[in-house]
Amino acid sequence: MTTPLLSVRDLVVEFPSRRGTLRALDGVSFDIAPGEVLGMVGESGAGKSITGAAIIGLIEPPGRIAGGEVWLDGTRIDTLAPEAMRRVRGKRIGMVFQDPLTSLNPLYTIARQLTETIRTHLDLSEKDARLRAVALLDRVGIPAAARRIDDYPHHFSGGMRQRVVIALALAAEPELVIADEPTTALDVSVQAQIIDLLKEICAERGAAVMLITHDMGVIAETADRVAVLYAGRMAELGPVRDVILHAHHPYTRGLMGSIPTLDHAADRLVQIPGAMPRLDAIPQGCAFNPRCTQAIARCRVERPALRPVAPNHAAACWLADDAEPAHG
Amino acid sequence: MLAYIIRRVVQSVLVMLAVALVAFALFRYVGDPIYAMVGQETSLEDRAALRDALGLNDPFVVQFIRFVGNAVQGEFGISYRLQQPVMELILSRLPATLELALVSGVVAFVFGVAAGVYTALRRRGAISTAIMTVSLIGVSLPTFLIGVLLIWLFAVELQWLPSFGRGETVVLPWGWETGFLTPSGQMSLILPAITLGLYQMTLIMRLVRAEMLEVLRTDYIKFARARGLSNRAVHFGHALKNTMVPVITITGLQLGSIIAFAIITETVFQWPGVGALFINSVRAVDVPVMSAYLVLIALIFVIINLIVDLLYYAVDPRLRIERGGVRH
Numbered sequence: 001m002t003t004p005l006l007s008v009r010d011l012v013v014e015f016p017s018r019r020g021t022l023r024a025l026d027g028v029s030f031d032i033a034p035g036e037v038l039g040m041v042g043e044s045g046a047g048k049s050i051t052g053a054a055i056i057g058l059i060e061p062p063g064r065i066a067g068g069e070v071w072l073d074g075t076r077i078d079t080l081a082p083e084a085m086r087r088v089r090g091k092r093i094g095m096v097f098q099d100p101l102t103s104l105n106p107l108y109t110i111a112r113q114l115t116e117t118i119r120t121h122l123d124l125s126e127k128d129a130r131l132r133a134v135a136l137l138d139r140v141g142i143p144a145a146a147r148r149i150d151d152y153p154h155h156f157s158g159g160m161r162q163r164v165v166i167a168l169a170l171a172a173e174p175e176l177v178i179a180d181e182p183t184t185a186l187d188v189s190v191q192a193q194i195i196d197l198l199k200e201i202c203a204e205r206g207a208a209v210m211l212i213t214h215d216m217g218v219i220a221e222t223a224d225r226v227a228v229l230y231a232g233r234m235a236e237l238g239p240v241r242d243v244i245l246h247a248h249h250p251y252t253r254g255l256m257g258s259i260p261t262l263d264h265a266a267d268r269l270v271q272i273p274g275a276m277p278r279l280d281a282i283p284q285g286c287a288f289n290p291r292c293t294q295a296i297a298r299c300r301v302e303r304p305a306l307r308p309v310a311p312n313h314a315a316a317c318w319l320a321d322d323a324e325p326a327h328g
Numbered sequence: 329m330l331a332y333i334i335r336r337v338v339q340s341v342l343v344m345l346a347v348a349l350v351a352f353a354l355f356r357y358v359g360d361p362i363y364a365m366v367g368q369e370t371s372l373e374d375r376a377a378l379r380d381a382l383g384l385n386d387p388f389v390v391q392f393i394r395f396v397g398n399a400v401q402g403e404f405g406i407s408y409r410l411q412q413p414v415m416e417l418i419l420s421r422l423p424a425t426l427e428l429a430l431v432s433g434v435v436a437f438v439f440g441v442a443a444g445v446y447t448a449l450r451r452r453g454a455i456s457t458a459i460m461t462v463s464l465i466g467v468s469l470p471t472f473l474i475g476v477l478l479i480w481l482f483a484v485e486l487q488w489l490p491s492f493g494r495g496e497t498v499v500l501p502w503g504w505e506t507g508f509l510t511p512s513g514q515m516s517l518i519l520p521a522i523t524l525g526l527y528q529m530t531l532i533m534r535l536v537r538a539e540m541l542e543v544l545r546t547d548y549i550k551f552a553r554a555r556g557l558s559n560r561a562v563h564f565g566h567a568l569k570n571t572m573v574p575v576i577t578i579t580g581l582q583l584g585s586i587i588a589f590a591i592i593t594e595t596v597f598q599w600p601g602v603g604a605l606f607i608n609s610v611r612a613v614d615v616p617v618m619s620a621y622l623v624l625i626a627l628i629f630v631i632i633n634l635i636v637d638l639l640y641y642a643v644d645p646r647l648r649i650e651r652g653g654v655r656h
Binding site: 056058086087088089090091094095097098099102103104105106107108109116117120121152154165168169171172 | 546547548550551552553554555556557558559561565566569570573643644645646
């Protein structure tokens with residue numbers, strides 16, 4: 001792998017609460033190469049969105065980054081002053097949120113929101129910014145962009161609004177786009193279009209993508225590599241094909257079992273028994289051990305570290321090597 | 329747009345008719361006006377003749393229509409107490425009340441919005457806590473007590489400001505008697521304006537704060553931050569404008585109540601406005617003044633409401649449906 005664009009090292013995010021400090025992220029490390037698409041999967045509350053918020057520096061107080069480092073292209077960004085970090089947001093890291101219906105300010109036209117973003121980061125006149133905005137809208141597939149640009153968000157459908165959101169996130173040509181469940185709130189019929197658009201437009205601009213989703217299907221089709229999070233910890237990390245075909249962590253295998261396929265007509269989808277532990281009740285040892293069918297004594301006592309199980313492929317499971325021999 | 333305005337105007341007219349009915353009913357149920365107008369030695373025949381001359385024997389509907397017809401022309405009869413046309417009386421007192429209401433309204437709005445925004449943005453600061461505590465006093469202390477306390481402190485103890493009256497006034501060419509132009513007029517305005525505006529100010533402040541906190545939690549504010557917009561643009565461009573939609577309504581209605589409830593402040597400070605006129609008229613059972621006052625206050629409320637509705641329309645593009653609603 002070349003020098004990573006984004007490098008996250010041992011990231012710890014904590015939320016102080018009345019019953020003690022909750023660890024939403026506990027020692028998460030991963031890299032994203034320039035132009036790469038990294039999928040991030042996990043159940044609700046696994047820490048996917050928190051990871052995205054931590055990278056872009058928008059963790060809601062009282063939450064805070066309690067440890068670890070975030071590097072963007074050789075610069076450490078988690079310790080930047082607020083004003084310097086603000087200039088990174090939008091300019092170097094773009095972000096797409098889940099719900100396009102609420103991501104846009106209802107009181108301003110699309111034009112105003114786009115030109116405002118463009119002019120915050122690029123030294124352009126109002127007129128040039130508008131031209132650029134129209135070109136962007138056109139690129140994300142808004143028909144009659146030159147005319148529609150003066151419409152308000154409520155004039156657009158959900159799918160169209162998500163296209164506008166993508167245009168906004170890419171307005172200043174960021175090197176990394178964090179897409180936090182970009183299709184969850186959309187109709188199934190437009191989900192694929194939006195994912196394709198996002199992938200295509202980022203590829204043509206050379207932007208890397210961190211795609212946060214709980215949909216393994218989307219990851220399988222879109223991502224180069226995949227990171228599986230469980231209870232704020234990295235369970236498995238590796239190339240998409242390897243992780244899907246040779247998952248080393250029992251949790252990842254459980255996730256794969258939950259993807260419906262048309263090949264073999266299973267009556268029921270496999271589901272993982274139990275639920276992810278609450279952040280204030282993470283069990284000792286491996287966080288997954290109470291739900292794991294293969295857990296051994298060691299899993300209940302000692303927390304497994306993420307360790308290589310195959311080239312570019314790592315898993316945090318004591319049984320990783322034994323359970324599934326590393327393939328060629 | 330036009331249909332909307334017409335509908336609102338028709339509604340306003342209906343409201344005014346209902347109020348006129350109540351105002352008219354005052355004449356019939358608050359004592360016998362003849363009794364108040366004539367001396368003790370007036371004979372029964374003279375009383376009957378007067379009753380006839382005033383049209384008090386006509387059917388209810390005829391009297392009501394006559395009342396409305398006169399009211400539309402600004403004709404509310406002669407004050408029983410002062411033997412002057414009611415409209416003339418009210419118009420001569422109106423500038424005092426409107427100037428007082430205007431100053432306290434502007435003060436309440438400006439300081440209310442500023443303090444509300446400040447306390448929302450610096451939620452945990454010491455100054456915010458202080459403002460919130462003081463605002464509790466503003467909400468809970470009755471107006472007359474605040475007025476008396478202010479008089480005691482600034483007029484009696486410190487002797488900085490006058491305790492009553494309007495000071496010197498200047499009559500403008502179109503008959504408007506203003507206290508804005510003389511130093512004593514301006515000094516006299518301070519205490520009553522604070523007294524009248526304090527409650528509204530704390531109300532607006534608390535409303536702005538609550539709305540602002542609500543808006544700051546929305547997705548489009550998160551997205552605005554994620555695009556790297558400056559705090560200034562996020563807070564004052566995106567958040568404040570969304571905050572203002574409900575605030576406009578409340579402020580508009582409050583302006584109406586400032587004028588209506590100036591009665592108490594005017595009494596405490598012996599302010600020669602319509603409120604004081606009303607109180608004196610109630611004491612003397614001066615029904616024409618009372619009913620005219622009622623109609624006037626209702627008219628002010630209705631006009632303000634109408635303006636508020638139109639402002640709503642101007643601020644929130646989602647209400648402008650003339651472009652055909654949601655397009656796909």
